[in-house]
Amino acid sequence: MSRLLIVHHTVSPATHELFEQVLKGATTDEVEGVEVVTEPALGATAADLLAADGLLMGTSANIGYMSGALKHFLDTVYYPCLAETRRLPYGLWVHGDNDTTGAVRAVESIAGGLGWERAAAPVTVTGRPAKTDLEACWELGATLAAVISPAA
Template sequence: MATLLIVHHTPSPNCQALFEAVVSGASADGIEDVRVVRRAALSATASDVLAADGVLLGTPANLGYMSGALKHFFDQIYYPCLDATRGRPFGSWVHGGNDVTGAVRGIESITRGLGWRRAADAVTVTGEPAKADVEACWELGATVAAGLMP
């Protein structure tokens, strides 16, 4: 059975709604033999990443960058996972008040350094999530999870 690790920082109701949509998509009917593991960014470990076959990353955009919690996650796992996780598929979603460009760029830069493979385009949401934003997060979860099915 494959494992999909969802690492998230969800400090607001908007972030929580997007996170729940990602989890729902990753756990949808038709997704078989994929175990979904959820970890808050401040508690996710290198062991979690090493045990996963794919990773989904969620964060708010804070002051033009990913949350400190997600950056802390990357700081903790970078070197322990550097060689062992090359080629690992990942996806991400970012929510912000008005601009998420720096947060997306930061995630892309770090995952590129890790050698991870983008399995789906980043979902970016500004302001109040619309129905289409929630659906895009559901699709992100389903896409990355389906890609892990045997």
């Protein structure tokens, strides 16, 4: 069985709503053979990442950057996981009140340095999530689960 790790910092209601949709997509009955594990960004460890076959990250965009919690996770896992997680498929969702560009750029820069492979385009949402945003988050979760499914 493959393991999908979802690391998130979802303190705002909007970001948490997006997380719930990502989780629903990742656990859809349409994809088999994938165990989904969720960890808050401040609690996720290198051991969690090393045990994963894929990674989804969710964050708010704070002052043009990812949340400090997600940055802490990425700082924590960088050196212990640098060699062992090359080519790890990952996905990202970001919510901001007005701009998500800096947050996406920062996460993708770190993921690139780790040698991870983006499995789906980032889902970026500004303001209140619309139905299409929620659907995109569901698709993101389902896509990452399908990418790592042993049946794929």
